[in-house]
Amino acid sequence: xxxxxxxxxxxxxxxxxxxxxxxxxxxxxxxxxxxxxxxxxxxxxxxxxxxxxxxxxxxxxxxxxxxxxxxxxxxxxxxxxxxxxxxxxxxxxxxxxxxxxxxxxxxxxxxxxxxxxxxxxxxxxxxxxxxxxxxxxxxxxxxxxxxxxxxxxxxxxxxxxxxxxxxxxxxxxxxxxxxxxxxxxxxxxxxxxxxxxxxxxxxxxxxxxxxxxxxxxxxxxxxxxxxxxxxxxxxxxxxxxxxxxxxxxxxxxxxxxxxxxxxxxxxxxxxxxxxxxxxxxxxxxxxxxxxxxxxxxxxxxxxxxxxxxxxxxxxxxxxxxxxxxxxxxxxxxxxxxxxxxxxxxxxxxxxxxxxxxxxxxxxxxxxxxxxxxxxxxxxxxxxxxxxxxxxxxxxxxxxxxxxxxxxxxxxxxxxxxxxxxxxxxxxxxxxxxxxxxxxxxxxxxxxxxxxxxxxxxxxxxxxxxxxxxxxxxxxxxxxxxxxxxxxxxxxxxxxxxxxxxxxxxxxxxxxxxxxxxxxxxxxxxxxxxxxxxxxxxxxxxxxxxxxxxxxxxxxxxxxxxxxxxxxxxxxxxxxxxxxxxxxxxxxxxxxxxxxxxxxxxxxxxxxxxxxxxxxxxxxxxxxxxxxxxxxxxxxxxxxxxxxxxxxxxxxxxxxxxxxxxxxxxxxxxxxxxxxxxxxxxxxxxxxxxxxxxxxxxxxxxxxxxxxxxxxxxxxxxxxxxxxxxxxxxxxxxxxxxxxxxxx
Numbered sequence: 229x230x231x232x233x234x235x236x237x238x239x240x241x242x243x244x245x246x247x248x249x250x251x252x253x254x255x256x257x258x259x260x261x262x263x264x265x266x267x268x269x270x271x272x273x274x275x276x277x278x279x280x281x282x283x284x285x286x287x288x289x290x291x292x293x294x295x296x297x298x299x300x301x302x303x304x305x306x307x308x309x310x311x312x313x314x315x316x317x318x319x320x321x322x323x324x325x326x327x328x329x330x331x332x333x334x335x336x337x338x339x340x341x342x343x344x345x346x347x348x349x350x351x352x353x354x355x356x357x358x359x360x361x362x363x364x365x366x367x368x369x370x371x372x373x374x375x376x377x378x379x380x381x382x383x384x385x386x387x388x389x390x391x392x393x394x395x396x397x398x399x400x401x402x403x404x405x406x407x408x409x410x411x412x413x414x415x416x417x418x419x420x421x422x423x424x425x426x427x428x429x430x431x432x433x434x435x436x437x438x439x440x441x442x443x444x445x446x447x448x449x450x451x452x453x454x455x456x457x458x459x460x461x462x463x464x465x466x467x468x469x470x471x472x473x474x475x476x477x478x479x480x481x482x483x484x485x486x487x488x489x490x491x492x493x494x495x496x497x498x499x500x501x502x503x504x505x506x507x508x509x510x511x512x513x514x515x516x517x518x519x520x521x522x523x524x525x526x527x528x529x530x531x532x533x534x535x536x537x538x539x540x541x542x543x544x545x546x547x548x549x550x551x552x553x554x555x556x557x558x559x560x561x562x563x564x565x566x567x568x569x570x571x572x573x574x575x576x577x578x579x580x581x582x583x584x585x586x587x588x589x590x591x592x593x594x595x596x597x598x599x600x601x602x603x604x605x606x607x608x609x610x611x612x613x614x615x616x617x618x619x620x621x622x623x624x625x626x627x628x629x630x631x632x633x634x635x636x637x638x639x640x641x642x643x644x645x646x647x648x649x650x651x652x653x654x655x656x657x658x659x660x661x662x663x664x665x666x667x668x669x670x671x672x673x674x675x676x677x678x679x680x681x682x683x684x685x686x687x688x689x690x691x692x693x694x695x696x697x698x699x700x701x702x703x704x705x706x707x708x709x710x711x712x713x714x715x716x717x718x719x720x721x722x723x724x725x726x727x728x729x730x731x732x733x734x735x736x737x738x739x740x741x742x743x744x745x746x747x748x749x750x751x752x753x754x755x756x757x758x759x760x761x762x763x764x765x766x767x768x769x770x771x772x773x774x775x776x777x778x779x780x781x782x783x784x785x786x787x788x789x790x791x792x793x794x795x796x797x798x799x800x801x802x803x804x805x806x807x808x809x810x811x812x813x814x815x816x817x818x819x820x821x822x823x824x825x826x827x828x829x830x831x832x833x834x835x836x837x838x839x840x841x842x843x844x845x846x847x848x849x850x851x852x853x854x855x856x857x858x859x860x861x862x863x864x865x866x867x868x869x870x871x872x873x874x875x876x877x878x879x880x881x882x883x884x885x886x887x888x889x890x891x892x893x894x895x896x897x898x899x900x901x902x903x904x905x906x907x908x909x910x911x912x913x914x915x916x917x918x919x920x921x922x923x924x925x926x927x928x929x930x931x932x933x934x935x936x937x938x939x940x941x942x943x944x945x946x947x948x949x950x951x952x953x954x955x956x957x958x959x960x961x962x963x964x965x966x967x968x969x970x971x
Contacts, residue, residue: 231370232370232732232733232734233370233371233372233393233436233705233733234369234370234371234372234436234437234438234556234557234558235372235374235391235393235434235436235558235705236372236704236705236733237370237436237438237554237556237733238436238556238558238705239703239704239705239708239731239733240703240730240731240732240733241729241730241731241732242730242732242737243556245556245558271288271289271442271550272288272289272552273287273288273289273290274287274288274295274440274441274442274552275287275288275294275295275366275439275441275442276288276441276442276443276444276550277441277442277443277555278443278444280555280557283296283348283350283351283353283354283355284296284351284354284355284358284363285441288442288550292361292362293361293362293363293364294355294358294361294362294363294364295363295364295365295366295441296347296348296351296355296363296364296365296366297348297351297365297366297439297557298345298346298347298365298366298368299345299346299347299348299559300343300344300345300346300403300433300435300559300561301343301344301346301561302316302341302342302343302433302561302562302563303315303316303342303343303344303402304316304565304570305565305570305573307569307570307572309573311572311573311575311582311584314573315340315341315342316340316341316342316565316570316573317338317339317340317573317575318337318338318339318340318417318418318421318422318565318573318574318575319337319338319339319574319575319576319577319582320335320336320337320338320414320418320575320576320577321335321336321576321577321578322334322335322578323335323336323692332411332412334410334411335409335410335411335414335415336408336409336410336414336621336692337408337409337410337413337414337417337418338406338407338408338409339375339406339407339408339409339417339421340404340405340406341373341375341394341404341405341406341407341433341563342402342403342404342405343373343402343403343404343405343433343435343561344401344402344403345365345401345402347365351363366439366441367439368398368437368439369437369438369439369440370436370437370438370556371396371398371403371435371436371437372393372394372396372435372436372437373394373396373403373405373433373434373435373436374391374392374393374394374433374434374436374705374706375391375392375394375405375407375417375431375432375433375434375563376389376390376391376431376432376433376434376560377389377390377391377392377413377416377417377420377431378420378427378428378429378430378431379416379420379427379596379598380427380596381596381597381598382596382597382598383597383598387427387428387429388598388768389429390413390598390619390706390768391434391705391706392407392409392413392619392620392706393407393704393705393706394406394407394433395407403435405433407620408620408621408622408695409619409620409621410617410618410619410620410621411618412596413596413619413620415591416596417431418574418591419591420563421563421564421565422565422566422567422574422587423566423567423587424564424566430562430563430564431562431563431564432560432561432562432563433560433561433563434558434559434560434561435558435559435561436556436557436558436559437556437557438554438555438556438557439554439555439557440552440553440554440555441552441553441554441555442550442551442552442553443550443551443552443553444549444550445549445550445551457536457537457654457656457871457872457873457874457924458536458537458873458874458875459534459535459536459537459873459874459875459927460534460874460875460876460919461477461478461479461534461876461878461917461961461962462476462477462478462479463478463479463481463878463917464478464479464480464481464482466482467480467481467482467483468480468482468483470487473489474487474488474489475489476489476534476535476537477534479878479915479962481914481915484496484497484880484882484913484915486962495880495882495964496882497882497883497884497913498882498883498884498887498966498967499884500884500886500887534875534961535660536654536656536660536663536744536873536927537656567586567587567588568587571584571585571586571587572584572586574586574588598768598769598770599618599769599771600617600618600619600625600707600767600768600769600771601615601616601617601618601625601767601769601771602615602616602618603615603616604616604624607683607686607687609679609683610629611628611629611674611675611679612626612627612628612629612673612675612679612683613626613627613629613773614626614627614683614687615627616690617700620698621691621692621695622691622692622695622696622697622698623698623699623700624687624690624697624698624699624700625699625700625701625702625707626673626675626680626683626699626700626701627701627702627773627775628673628674628675628701628702628775629674629775629776630673630674630775630776630777630778631671631672631673631674631735631736631763631775631776631777631778632671632672632674632778632780632782632783632784633648633649633650633669633670633671633778633779633780633782633783633784634648634649634670634671634672634735634783634784634785634786634787635647635648635649635783635784635785635786635791635806635807636648636649636786637786637787637788637789638786638788638789638793638806639788645806646786646791646806646807647867647868647869648669648783648866648867648868649669649670649785650667650668650669650863650866650868650869651666651668651669651868651869651870651871652665652666652667652668652863652868652869652870652871652923652924652925653666653668653870653871653924654666654744654871654924660744661743663743663744664741664742664743664744665741665742665743665744665746665747665750665924665928666739666740666741667739667740667741667750667751667754667779668737668738668739668740669737669738669779670732670735670736670737670738671735671736671737671738671777671778671779672734672735672784672785672787673701673734673735673775673784673787674778674784675784676784676785676790676791676853676854677787677788677789677790677851678790678817678851678852678853678854679853680699681817681824681851682853683699684697684699685823685824701734702714702765702767702773702775703731703732703733703734703735703736704733705733707765707767707768708768709765709766709767709768712766713731714731714763714764714765714766715763715764715766716729716761716762716763716764716777717761717762717764718759718760718761718777719759719760719761720759721749721753723742723743723746723749724740724741724742724746724750724753724759725740725741725742727739727740727759727761727779728741729763729777734787736763736777738777738779740759740779744928747924747925747928748925748928748929751863751925751929754779754780754781754863755780755781755860755862755863757780758778758779758780758781758782759778759779759780760776760777760778760779761776761777762774762775762776762777763775763777780860781860781861781862781863781866782856782860783807783866789806790851790852790854791805791806791807791811791854792804792805792806792807792811792813792833792852792854793806793852794816794850794851794852796846796847796848796849796850798846799842799843799844799845799846800840800841800842800843801816801818801840801841801843801847801850802838802839802840802841803816803829803831803833803838803839803840803841803852804833804837804838805833805834805835805836805837805838806836807835807856808835808861808865808866808867809835809856809857809858809860809861810832810833810834810835810856810857810858811832811833811854811855811856811857812830812831812832812854812855812856812857813829813830813831813832813833813839813852813853813854814828814829814830814852814853814854814855815827815828815829815852815853816829816841816850816851816852816853817850817851817852817853818843818847818849818850819847819848819849819850824849827841827843829841829852832857863925864923864925864926870923870924870925871923871924872921872922872923872924873921873922873923873924873927874919874920874921875919875920875921875922875927875957875961876917876918876919876920876961877897877917877918877920877933877955877957877961877962877963878915878916878917878918878961878962878963879895879908879910879915879916879917879918879935879963879965880915880962880963880964880965881893881910881911881912881913881914881915881916881965882964882965882966883912883965883966883967883970884912885912887967888941888967889941889942889943890912890939890940890941890942891940891941891942892939892940893910893912893937893938893939893940893965893970894907894908894909894910894937894938895907895908895910895916895935895936895937895938895965896908896935896936896938897918897933897934897935897936898933898934898935899920899922899926899931899932899933899934900931900932900933900934900954906918906920910965931956931957931958932954932955932956932957933954933955933956933957933963934952934953934954935952935953935954935955935963936949936950936951936952936953937949937950937953937965937969937970938950939970950970953969
């Protein structure tokens, strides 16, 4: 979806905000820089922020230059300014009569504000202390402006505030913001702007923006979540040279022995055979606390699969000094334009003519019933419910029936575009029992583009002439209730922790965790019935709205493009399925003018395929209505982001070739159910290691290695091959080749 506004970011759980009036937010988009010499860092000209409250910050590239957070000032007109070009204008016109117990003349209002960038006194003073070095304001990214309006709630008598999003334009250091209002909210706004002291608190414009900066890093607080996981049996590079102390199994190929924390496991090669018999290889365990001349005891002990751990090379990413992070500021600007001196800029439109109203007691209103929306039951659909705004014209609230896992946007780099927004990884504890499996996904409203556009067609007749249609969703910033945040419920099987849910500007990020022992069960649950819950939003006016939350393999999105796109070339529409499932396409909405027409096509499009549809004439825009067909696909076929684990299998050749007239051995190996085969050459009395990279979900499931041994005998040209044999790698990753095994 499109980039969120700064106010939208502040309303999410992804930003930690502080302060009652001026909010300082810190986003969860921490990107560390590496200083390990492998990928040298190239600093960017950004501020280095130790404290977001500081009046200035040094530049990372040139510390003699500085950055500061800009302030904003509301620009008031001069009484002699022309209202048509003035920096402030409040205009309204009558529009019917409101319903309810106390009917009143309906009003449509529009307020224009102008703000200008400024430098705070604290910043000026600090720069003067530093000798007035070069300094510039941080860029105001994701800029947004809202009108923060005080009113007295008729039901409770308490003073409350309501936020109204403004249409914003920026031209250099100047911002223009326009807010449209309805009925009693026009009156409330007039009173708050035109009369000093009209409410206990003034009306305010809230200017929010984001900027990127460097922050110093505390390495002790970093934890690597995704990547760098290994489950390798260590192999000594030099025979007899072992780590001190030995804390996990180490294989010494020169001595054919495994060194353990509490002992040594030796693999004895097959002895030369007397003429009467062949002595098979054996395994002996030597205690680490034994005498100088140890007593060897045959045992049947297998070397267990190595524990999951973090590769030493991966820990270098944690050795860093700086990271970049987004900061969000929300600056309040008092808004007061007294009608006693600026009455010419409060204007009423009647029969197309404007006239100044100045100070009009009958217009101002300080108290109202706080009600934001009313449902439009005639537009209720299985996918959503629609509500009309009672505060601003042309605005509607869409409440999705469900939020589902979405996809990365089509505009993302090719390696991410259209992929399901799922990440599966492991966090490692100090002990294997503390390892945790994480399934993390981004959820968005299950409203494909075609469903939203059909709704927009239905709502168009309800928009005032010359107005603009705006669709709000329950996660939008003006709908957040600071006193009653969204609440969640889940239907959870035993062994799975309560999901962690973070609300974003357009959906949710859900993190599901469990111990590694239950990881396969979680994967199976997601792939079968799925995990369901719900979210209840309580709007500032008290209205409660509920939507389902679904974690399964039925994926929606991406928001802007949808999983099935339509491209146009002349009189041909190309329908492309970007998903991993077959899609049934019912019709195309074709637009060559103001209104689209619908063309029935009834196509079945395979994953990744495209189908051309001829058109009667060229079109400017087209979109498809569709739904998935066939069975759900498993996560392994969905191209999701699953952390890889590097593991190894050690083949140990314990055969005495002369005993069997052998010349050579080689091993072919593959994971069961996969096609790639790996060839391992084995010399007599030697070992060889096969390194495998597996998705975490495969690593945690039962991994079966299939292997086949090729035997070359003296005097024979053909190589004899054993049948394919199996080794469960969840039990052990060492395979000893003896005559019993390969005969």
